[in-house]
Amino acid sequence: MKELKIFGIVAIFTLVLYWGVEPFAHSQMHKHVEGHNLVYDGTADVEECAKDKVATKKAFWADVKKIAALKGDAAAGEATYAMCAGCHMEGAVNMGGVTPPSLEHAGAIYDKNFLIALIKDPAIATNVDHKYPNGTMAHPMGSISTMVTTPQDIANVVAYLQAKKAGEVTPKEAFTEACGRCHANRYGHLTQLGEIPKTKSNIATGKDIDAMKYQEKVAVEEASLANYLGKLPPDLSIIIRARSEHFLHTFIEDPQSQLAGTAMPRTGLNKEGMEKVFAYLEETGDPSKPLREETGPKVLLFFLIFTALAFLWKKSMWKGHH
Amino acid sequence: MAHFDENAKPFSHKWMNERLAVDTLKRVLSTEYWIPKNINFLWAMGMVLAATFGILLISGIFLLMYYQPNTQLAFDSVNYTIMSEVGYGWLWRHIHGVGASVVFLIIYIHMFTGIYYGSYKKGRELIWLSGMLLFVLFSAEAFSGYMLPWGQMSYWAGMVITNLFSGGGLHADFLVEWIRGDYVPGQAFLNRFFMLHVLLVPLAIIGVIVLHFGTLRLPHVNNQDGEEFDFEEAAEQYKAGNVKESKVIPFNPVFLSKDVFVMGIYFIFFFYLVFYHFEFAMDPVNFDPANGLKTPTHIYPEWYFLWSYEILRPFSTNVGLIAFGIAQVIFFTLPFMDRSPNVAPASRRGLFKYWFWALLVDMIVLTFMGKLPPQGIWSTVGLVAALTFMALWVALPIITKLEKKL
Ligand code: HEC
Ligand code: HEC
Ligand code: HEM
Numbered sequence: 001m002k003e004l005k006i007f008g009i010v011a012i013f014t015l016v017l018y019w020g021v022e023p024f025a026h027s028q029m030h031k032h033v034e035g036h037n038l039v040y041d042g043t044a045d046v047e048e049c050a051k052d053k054v055a056t057k058k059a060f061w062a063d064v065k066k067i068a069a070l071k072g073d074a075a076a077g078e079a080t081y082a083m084c085a086g087c088h089m090e091g092a093v094n095m096g097g098v099t100p101p102s103l104e105h106a107g108a109i110y111d112k113n114f115l116i117a118l119i120k121d122p123a124i125a126t127n128v129d130h131k132y133p134n135g136t137m138a139h140p141m142g143s144i145s146t147m148v149t150t151p152q153d154i155a156n157v158v159a160y161l162q163a164k165k166a167g168e169v170t171p172k173e174a175f176t177e178a179c180g181r182c183h184a185n186r187y188g189h190l191t192q193l194g195e196i197p198k199t200k201s202n203i204a205t206g207k208d209i210d211a212m213k214y215q216e217k218v219a220v221e222e223a224s225l226a227n228y229l230g231k232l233p234p235d236l237s238i239i240i241r242a243r244s245e246h247f248l249h250t251f252i253e254d255p256q257s258q259l260a261g262t263a264m265p266r267t268g269l270n271k272e273g274m275e276k277v278f279a280y281l282e283e284t285g286d287p288s289k290p291l292r293e294e295t296g297p298k299v300l301l302f303f304l305i306f307t308a309l310a311f312l313w314k315k316s317m318w319k320g321h322h
Numbered sequence: 323m324a325h326f327d328e329n330a331k332p333f334s335h336k337w338m339n340e341r342l343a344v345d346t347l348k349r350v351l352s353t354e355y356w357i358p359k360n361i362n363f364l365w366a367m368g369m370v371l372a373a374t375f376g377i378l379l380i381s382g383i384f385l386l387m388y389y390q391p392n393t394q395l396a397f398d399s400v401n402y403t404i405m406s407e408v409g410y411g412w413l414w415r416h417i418h419g420v421g422a423s424v425v426f427l428i429i430y431i432h433m434f435t436g437i438y439y440g441s442y443k444k445g446r447e448l449i450w451l452s453g454m455l456l457f458v459l460f461s462a463e464a465f466s467g468y469m470l471p472w473g474q475m476s477y478w479a480g481m482v483i484t485n486l487f488s489g490g491g492l493h494a495d496f497l498v499e500w501i502r503g504d505y506v507p508g509q510a511f512l513n514r515f516f517m518l519h520v521l522l523v524p525l526a527i528i529g530v531i532v533l534h535f536g537t538l539r540l541p542h543v544n545n546q547d548g549e550e551f552d553f554e555e556a557a558e559q560y561k562a563g564n565v566k567e568s569k570v571i572p573f574n575p576v577f578l579s580k581d582v583f584v585m586g587i588y589f590i591f592f593f594y595l596v597f598y599h600f601e602f603a604m605d606p607v608n609f610d611p612a613n614g615l616k617t618p619t620h621i622y623p624e625w626y627f628l629w630s631y632e633i634l635r636p637f638s639t640n641v642g643l644i645a646f647g648i649a650q651v652i653f654f655t656l657p658f659m660d661r662s663p664n665v666a667p668a669s670r671r672g673l674f675k676y677w678f679w680a681l682l683v684d685m686i687v688l689t690f691m692g693k694l695p696p697q698g699i700w701s702t703v704g705l706v707a708a709l710t711f712m713a714l715w716v717a718l719p720i721i722t723k724l725e726k727k728l
Pocket of ligand 3: 364365366367369371372375429432433436439441442446449450451452453454456457460531534538542543544545
């Protein structure tokens with residue numbers, strides 16, 4: 001039928017147009033970065049780094065591999081963990097520009113090899129060693145290398161984290177622990193200091209003094225973060241719609257791969273950690289998804305019936321016209 | 323003075339007729355507004371456009387209830403308040419966003435239908451001109467709306483497009499500042515584009531839609547063969563019951579029933595996009611809040627402006643601006659550039675057939691290139707396509723002059 005042929009031509013041109021301005025254009029505009037399936041063995045780091053660093057990095061990640069093969073003793077690790085808790089505690093304070101995160105679910109959300117690497121040398125592990133030409137001691141967690149020294153100690157404390165700090169974790173907890181010390185999420189009511197507390201205005205003046213005090217504390221924290229990282233990390237409320245999923249995955253896995261020289265550290269998330277962080281970003285940045293999936297089929301069904309009835313109407317109207 | 327029956331009950335048929343001539347109106351505007359029978363679904367695109375405009379208007383009114391035209395608040399009022407706090411706010415926003423993009427797809431289909439069948443000639447010039455006016459107004463509406471969320475693309479597209487008004491080598495910076503109300507896009511800029519988007523431009527659009535419909539009434543719409551026939555005679559035949567032989571059908575209900583069916587199919591497509599594929603209509607870059615200190619890596623307009631953007635880009639500033647200016651208005655001249663007496667589908671019009679498909683393909687190529695970074699092979703292809711566009715318009719009067727009368 002002629003109308004169908006015309007429709008086919010219109011449809012083909014429309015699809016070609018779509019292909020050109022969407023998938024094709026985006027494939028040309030963004031450099032393609034391969035992910036590494038959340039395996040942290042230094043492959044990408046060695047490929048990306050300056051020539052004079054290659055040997056150090058190779059040796060470092062080879063050591064990590066050896067430690068990973070050791071059998072850790074969780075009970076012995078608990079004693080070592082006390083040193084971690086000296087910084088990573090309830091009500092921890094900003095040190096060197098950033099507040100140490102809670103480690104309550106560290107064993108659940110971080111990769112084992114990454115944790116080993118982090119304790120051995122936090123700057124190399126997080127791939128921001130370019131910021132510390134004078135050695136890792138200048139890193140806010142740098143002093144750990146003088147506290148936990150033997151490979152067995154490292155294996156023990158990691159075994160402890162994986163045994164005792166690995167409970168069920170909510171998306172919000174995963175975000176707060178892995179990203180929250182640097183990134184606010186205002187749609188999730190989170191600042192770098194955590195959940196925004198509920199406060200009340202003074203009835204006589206209409207001013208909320210507690211809120212102002214809290215805002216001041218946040219401003220101070222942000223200033224020190226900006227000083228530490230060279231810029232204030234962006235609020236991640238709606239980042240899920242501002243970046244492609246592929247970008248976010250590869251960026252979070254290894255920030256240097258997408259933004260060479262960036263101050264954002266690798267966070268070493270494992271599969272579960274990544275899923276939970278994504279779930280939270282989706283919750284704040286794309287909250288309508290469940291409702292969309294529920295309403296969509298109903299609306300489409302309505303218009304299918306509408307169209308079917310319109311077709312019958314048209315048929316009866318055009319009867320005898322041809 | 324007219325005669326008024328004192329016994330007619332208020333609002334009864336007779337009472338209304340004496341005051342508003344409802345029967346006549348209905349006859350003239352719908353039941354005896356004759357449409358040729360020999361048309362295809364492309365002739366429903368006008369009503370599809372009217373429906374889409376209606377959807378945009380309604381969804382826009384809902385968005386307007388929560389939108390804040392303030393550089394500090396705009397971004398969150400859209401992305402937080404409307405998207406997560408207001409019940410079904412996300413639905414209205416996605417409808418509005420998808421509608422704004424799809425309306426251009428349908429406008430382009432509608433325009434190219436007109437070009438293909440020669441519906442801009444011989445008495446139909448004003449239909450075409452008022453249509454082009456609608457195109458320009460829709461462009462202004464889309465651009466001003468794009469400023470409102472105050473994201474990175476709003477800000478930078480606003481910056482780039484208003485910069486064009488400096489006229490390149492003319493350095494008319496005062497004009498740019500006058501348009502912005504500031505040295506850079508800021509509060510004054512947002513406020514005035516808000517006013518344009520929600521009041522002045524929609525008002526003008528409604529007016530011009532009425533004009534566009536008015537221009538259709540006397541020449542009637544064209545048909546698949548460009549056939550000219552006596553509408554009066556065909557109408558008489560229809561009214562006499564020779565429905566089958568008559569070349570016309572009444573707009574209401576016969577043509578309308580087909581319009582509504584086509585609209586139904588369109589709505590399925592439309593709402594499929596709204597629920598499952600809305601991202602294409604909402605650029606990711608615009609989900610980063612406006613930041614005057616950070617230029618995005620790639621700045622490009624929405625897809626429907628890409629072809630004219632690409633006519634601007636490959637040239638030096640001044641030449642580019644002139645080429646861009648010409649591209650913006652050249653379609654207005656179509657009824658006068660086409661020198662052929664034939665009103666017929668392009669397929670029967672000799673060289674014009676090739677001209678039509680060349681123009682279509684060229685504009686698609688321009689659209690692709692407009693989004694790609696202007697580097698290497700892409701900028702060469704863009705340049706060639708832009709020159710081809712110009713050449714096609716120069717060739718048009720010549721090839722149509724050569725056309726044989728059918
Ligand atoms: C001197 C204080 C200090 C000590 C001791 C310390 N940390 Fe940290 N830790 C920090 C700081 C500060 C950060 C944040 C660093 C940053 O964001 O740049 C941090 C970050 C972390 C992170 C998050 C890394 C990421 O981005 O994924 C983990 C996991 C961690 N520490 C584990 C430990 C463990 C396990 C120990 C004990 C073996 C420990 N830390 C000991 C200060 C400390
Ligand atoms: C130690 C601080 C720190 C932590 C922890 C951190 N980030 Fe970042 N992040 C940054 C900084 C700094 C930037 C800015 C990077 C730049 O522009 O160079 C950034 C930027 C980003 C960006 C934007 C990149 C772009 O394209 O502009 C995303 C997305 C992001 N971070 C996600 C995350 C996620 C998800 C987490 C938790 C898994 C996280 N970050 C943890 C510091 C951090
Ligand atoms: C949103 C804006 C528009 C609306 C609501 C609209 C509406 C309509 C309607 C209802 C018709 C009659 C039915 C049909 O032939 O499709 C029509 C016809 C027409 N329109 Fe539009 N239109 C719009 C934009 C345009 C544009 C941008 C152009 C091109 C410059 C254009 C050119 C024409 C022409 C040439 C016809 C006559 C078609 C024929 O005779 O076969 N219109 N329009």
